[in-house]
Amino acid sequence: MRLQNELASAPNLALRMGDVRIGGWQVRESAMDKLTRAPRALTANDLKPNLRQKGVDIRIGLDIARLSLNDTVRSLVVVTADTDFVPAFKFARREGIKVYLDSLGKRVLPALIEHSDLRLSEIPTHDEVKRERQRRRRQRVRERRETSATEAE
Incomplete structure (x- = not known):
């Protein structure tokens, strides 16, 4: 929460947050590995909520369009790996805005790279x-x- 507050009050930065929804439950990867080696009944610790954030993409897309049309900025830095932003990137670039992409090291599809000017x-x-x-x-x-060898000794 402290990081969010600091980001929200930082100059030249817009923090967009949506609503978090629980979309069911999924088995943790670590539990799945153990279950495939030695089947057993699931426990509560084996599960994690499948959280989904809603409404952020559209808010950011609208911000990009508004900033592009108002000649408010000459460049945008967008931190994402989500190809839902391709239309907003295309729009901004058609309006003469430089779009810089930072995926924080996550893999992105070529379309997102193609419609950005520079990868950070x-x-x-x-x-x-x-x-x-x-x-x-x-x-x-x-x-x-x-681990098995150590336990066998």
């Missing part, structure tokens, strides 16, 4: 994401083997 953080490719997932899987397998 390195955006991993699909292959890089795939290799990283495989590396993490191998690491987890190694850790499990080490």
